[in-house]
Amino acid sequence: MITPDLESGTKLWHLVKNHDHVDQREGDRGSKMVSEIYLTRLLATKGTLQKFVDDLFETIFSTAHRGSVLPLAIKYMFDFLDEQADKHQISDSDVRHTWKSNCLPLRFWVNVIKNPQFVFDIHKNSITDACLSVVAQTFMDSCSTSEHKLGKDSPSNKLLYAKDIPNYKNWVERYYSDISRMPAISDQDMSAYLAEQSRLHLDQFNSMSALHEIYSYIVKYKDEILSVLQKDDQSRRQRLRSKLEQVIDTMALSS
Incomplete structure (x- = not known):
């Protein structure tokens, strides 16, 4: 739409004209109508995709869903986090919950x-990326232990799943609880599992x-790591500090 302008003669407006102070109320009403139209479309799309989002979350936050068995590494890692919490006398359940969320759902699944x-092998266009960002944000909110206070000014991507997040949070808590009640994984079983995984994927990764x-990580934090290995009883029995120092010396010479 081209409207006359006193200085330049013409002025180009794209889609929506900025209203002057005189028509400000009318402009607000027009903007509100546009947002309401898009919100209706968002809700309709959300209803279409609801089952798929529910299936995704249920599959991720389940110890045995549709025939898949929880990998031993997850149980072993979560037990390790609980042991560290006990060792450092951390009784706050929110801290344990956050540790587990940060090391698996928020680090791996969100990505x-x-x-x-x-x-x-697919192409992700900008529209798909925006939609998946909404699902990912819902996933992150479901793993959070804090309450989400939403209002009329909250972004639409948070308002869309506001009523579903409490249910998703229950799934996350149930998932962590179910894992904690599973039989512990011994170091021998974990070593055997890792050896089998290494054998199965031998040609897919460069171990060196x-x-x-x-x-590179060890060199960066060498002093801290060596100090911890010296203080830990099990590490001292296995002489891990001296073995690591030999590795570092050998690498320094070869480089």
Whole structure:
């Protein structure tokens, strides 16, 4: 729409004209109508996708769903976090919950949800990316222990799933609780599991590259790691500090 302008003669407006102070009320009403139209479309789309989102969350937050068995590594890792909490006398359940959320759902699953092209041979356009960001935000809110206070000025992506998040939070808590009640995984079973995984994926990864990444981390925090290994009883029995120092010396010479 082209409207006359006193200075330049013409002025180009794109889609929506900025209303002057005189028509401010009318402009507010028009903006409100536009937002209400889009909100209706968002709710309709959300209703179409609801079953798929529910299935995704239920599959992720289930110890045995549709025939899949919980990997031993998850149980072993969560038990380790609980042991560390007990060791440091951390009784706050929210802290344990947050540790587990940060090490698996928020570090791994959110990345997969937002970037399906990492797993599948697909193209993710901008519209798909925006939609998946809403699902990922809902996923993150479901893992949070804090209350989400929403109002009329809250973004629409949070308002869409506001009523569903309490139910999703229950799923997350149930998931962590079910894992804690599972039989503990021994170090021997965990070692056997890792050895089997290494055998199955022998040709898919560069083990030397992975070791070098670990070594780079160790060099960066060498003093702290050596100090911890010296204080830990089990590490002293296995002489891990001296073994690590030998590795560092050897790598320094070869480099």
